Amino acid sequence: MKISFFVTCLTDTVLPSIGIKSVELLEKLGCTVFFNPRQTCCGQPLVNSGYREKAKNSMQMLIDALLEDDCEYIVAPSGSCVLQVKEFPRFFREDEIWQSRAKRLADKSYEITDFIVNILHVTDVGAALNGRAAYHPSCHMSRRLGVKEAPYRLLNNVKGLELVSFKGQDRCCGFGGTFSVTMADLSGAMVAEKVRNMAAAGVDYVIGADGACLMNIEGRVRRENLDIKVLHVVEALMTA
Amino acid sequence: MKRSLADSFMRASIADAQDLISRKREDCYAELGHFEKWCEQAADIRSHVLDYLDYYLEQFTNNAEKAGASVHFAKDDGEAVELARTIFLQKKARKGVKSKSMVTEEIGLNEALETMGVEILETDLGEYLLQLDGKDKPSHIVIPALHKNRRHIRELLAEKKAYTGDETPETMTRFVRRILREAFLSADVGVTGCNFAVAETGTIALMTNEGNGRFVTGIPKTMVTFMGMERVVPSFEELDILFSMLARSAVGARTSIYMSLITGPRAATDLDGPEELHIVVIDNGRSRVLASPFRDVLRCIRCGACMLECPAYRHVGGQGYGVLYPGPLGAALVPSLAGYDEHKDVTKICSLCGACNDVCPVKIPLYEFILEHRRIIAEDGKLSSRIEDAVFSQYGRVIGNPACYASATRMARLGKYLPRVGPLKEWAKARAIPKIPKERFRDWFARHSREGGQS
Numbered sequence: 001m002k003i004s005f006f007v008t009c010l011t012d013t014v015l016p017s018i019g020i021k022s023v024e025l026l027e028k029l030g031c032t033v034f035f036n037p038r039q040t041c042c043g044q045p046l047v048n049s050g051y052r053e054k055a056k057n058s059m060q061m062l063i064d065a066l067l068e069d070d071c072e073y074i075v076a077p078s079g080s081c082v083l084q085v086k087e088f089p090r091f092f093r094e095d096e097i098w099q100s101r102a103k104r105l106a107d108k109s110y111e112i113t114d115f116i117v118n119i120l121h122v123t124d125v126g127a128a129l130n131g132r133a134a135y136h137p138s139c140h141m142s143r144r145l146g147v148k149e150a151p152y153r154l155l156n157n158v159k160g161l162e163l164v165s166f167k168g169q170d171r172c173c174g175f176g177g178t179f180s181v182t183m184a185d186l187s188g189a190m191v192a193e194k195v196r197n198m199a200a201a202g203v204d205y206v207i208g209a210d211g212a213c214l215m216n217i218e219g220r221v222r223r224e225n226l227d228i229k230v231l232h233v234v235e236a237l238m239t240a
Numbered sequence: 241m242k243r244s245l246a247d248s249f250m251r252a253s254i255a256d257a258q259d260l261i262s263r264k265r266e267d268c269y270a271e272l273g274h275f276e277k278w279c280e281q282a283a284d285i286r287s288h289v290l291d292y293l294d295y296y297l298e299q300f301t302n303n304a305e306k307a308g309a310s311v312h313f314a315k316d317d318g319e320a321v322e323l324a325r326t327i328f329l330q331k332k333a334r335k336g337v338k339s340k341s342m343v344t345e346e347i348g349l350n351e352a353l354e355t356m357g358v359e360i361l362e363t364d365l366g367e368y369l370l371q372l373d374g375k376d377k378p379s380h381i382v383i384p385a386l387h388k389n390r391r392h393i394r395e396l397l398a399e400k401k402a403y404t405g406d407e408t409p410e411t412m413t414r415f416v417r418r419i420l421r422e423a424f425l426s427a428d429v430g431v432t433g434c435n436f437a438v439a440e441t442g443t444i445a446l447m448t449n450e451g452n453g454r455f456v457t458g459i460p461k462t463m464v465t466f467m468g469m470e471r472v473v474p475s476f477e478e479l480d481i482l483f484s485m486l487a488r489s490a491v492g493a494r495t496s497i498y499m500s501l502i503t504g505p506r507a508a509t510d511l512d513g514p515e516e517l518h519i520v521v522i523d524n525g526r527s528r529v530l531a532s533p534f535r536d537v538l539r540c541i542r543c544g545a546c547m548l549e550c551p552a553y554r555h556v557g558g559q560g561y562g563v564l565y566p567g568p569l570g571a572a573l574v575p576s577l578a579g580y581d582e583h584k585d586v587t588k589i590c591s592l593c594g595a596c597n598d599v600c601p602v603k604i605p606l607y608e609f610i611l612e613h614r615r616i617i618a619e620d621g622k623l624s625s626r627i628e629d630a631v632f633s634q635y636g637r638v639i640g641n642p643a644c645y646a647s648a649t650r651m652a653r654l655g656k657y658l659p660r661v662g663p664l665k666e667w668a669k670a671r672a673i674p675k676i677p678k679e680r681f682r683d684w685f686a687r688h689s690r691e692g693g694q695s
Contacts, residue, residue, distance in 0.1 A: 019684070023688070037646075038642045041645070054633055065642075139592075143597075179592070183588060188670025188671065190591070193255075193554075218672075
């Protein structure tokens with residue numbers, strides 16, 4: 001199966017190991033992975049701050065880049081960025097040609113755990129990781145994109161891994177894109193509470209499916225000098 | 241907002257209230273079942289009313305007047321308080337008692353009446369305490385004194401009312417009740433808000449939990465009800481549905497303790513009730529919202545569930561928003577109602593997590609509305625900040641050009657950490673700065689492909 005990999009700008013530049021493990025995992029599951037280097041950013045930081053028009057160029061470039069290799073599916077290791085791509089058709093409402101291209105892209109785009117569980121129909125990838133882990137369900141992925149079960153189904157099959165629940169598990173970690181810097185005090189209070197609750201659950205790992213939330217949580221974990229390792233789902237799934 | 245974030249007591253109280261009421265709300269909706277269907281039904285009812293608002297308002301007015309009430313229309317806060325002053329003057333009223341009402345806060349009723357020498361007393365316990373304090377403001381639309389604990393309240397009562405008892409809620413409530421009972425008996429006018437107005441019968445429906453609503457509407461000879469023009473429901477059938485949801489969504493209870501239904505003033509056979517009933521229907525920006533892309537925000541039944549689910553409200557509290565209606569509702573409603581000039585910052589107090597949308601009993605797309613407000617502000621040259629606009633323009637140019645993006649992200653690799661300036665300085669207040677890996681994903685992938693993939 002041919003996959004065009006949508007790495008997302010944050011994974012590409014700050015968290016490349018999530019991208020690397022994603023590609024390795026997809027290849028392990030029999031996919032042929034294409035990566036088009038003309039892709040940059042989905043424009044979400046601009047759109048969520050209100051500057052949708054200024055993001056149109058990058059959206060068009062992303063549409064071109066991801067459709068160019070004519071793959072069956074487009075897969076990204078971030079529910080939030082996939083959500084953004086799914087919104088593209090709405091943003092190009094006034095442009096028939098771009099709207100139809102945006103729709104083609106939106107229809108084949110999948111968040112990686114959703115893709116593995118619901119398209120590849122795989123729930124056990126043969127991973128093993130010893131320890132207790134807290135899973136943080138990212139807001140955009142679980143609430144807006146509706147991908148709730150897939151990461152749990154995959155993580156439940158990781159040998160040796162015990163998933164524990166914690167207080168305020170479904171609550172936002174406080175990242176919110178530019179919110180984390182424009183409302184830094186508030187965002188900081190939110191992530192502090194999140195990490196406090198995770199630590200209280202006595203976990204070795206924090207696992208999530210969205211690099212941005214994980215970068216936020218990891219920054220707080222490091223600031224607090226906590227002995228907790230922060231992993232993306234694909235990183236947990238590529239352990240053996 | 242900074243002051244609110246620094247108030248650890250307030251934050252703990254709000255967090256406790258959120259946790260407690262969210263759980264109760266979930267439990268009582270689980271017991272009811274079919275939450276989604278209930279919400280769809282409630283949203284349909286509210287949308288239908290907004291679609292035919294002129295019709296239902298006329299029907300309500302005719303039926304309320306048939307029942308003996310006088311209905312007045314106020315296009316803004318100024319007209320609304322002027323109507324109130326006229327009624328108080330005509331009645332030579334010196335004392336008023338009021339049950340909890342957000343719309344009277346919106347028009348600044350208390351202040352306007354106080355300047356003409358009228359003593360207007362809040363009789364909802366929470367509102368009473370805030371009024372007694374003099375400097376305090378509501379932190380939630382249903383639970384206004386959410387941020388005060390029993391120690392604060394005892395100190396307040398001791399200072400202002402020479403209270404000498406202990407700090408148990410029962411003893412303090414009994415003390416306040418005695419004060420309020422006297423006020424009910426000596427008041428000339430009872431002032432209320434309106435949860436719903438039933439068009440078919442001209443009835444005002446009030447939901448209260450302390451019984452003060454019944455005294456306010458039962459004892460004074462004159463009653464004045466203020467209602468936002470969108471409060472109408474067609475008949476008791478729809479009232480029943482919205483009532484069921486309001487109690488559950490607001491405080492996680494199957495019903496409110498009291499529901500007062502007032503149709504016209506006291507009839508010859510009635511034992512109590514006002515001799516004269518005035519209803520002031522207030523627009524104050526609502527017509528403009530009705531004609532705007534944000535009209536669905538007028539579906540709101542003021543339950544406050546979005547606030548009790550909001551992770552930002554959890555830390556900021558109602559007062560930190562600096563507007564009357566806080567939380568996601570406030571961020572969606574206030575700029576629509578009162579314009580952007582003074583209310584654009586309220587749209588920033590949101591991490592776009594979407595939790596509010598999931599609990600709204602009338603399915604208001606709060607997330608979408610907050611985002612749309614941000615777009616309107618950003619794209620209006622006069623409202624957006626010039627620096628912010630410049631930063632985002634530059635960002636847009638970089639990500640809009642693959643060559644620019646490639647060289648910018650390669651350059652960023654020179655240090656081990658990103659420089660701690662500008663936005664990263666803000667980030668670093670609560671978090672360590674991300675480490676910058678030597679190699680980007682795209683560099684790895686290029687190597688990976690040269691090596692034939694399938695590592």
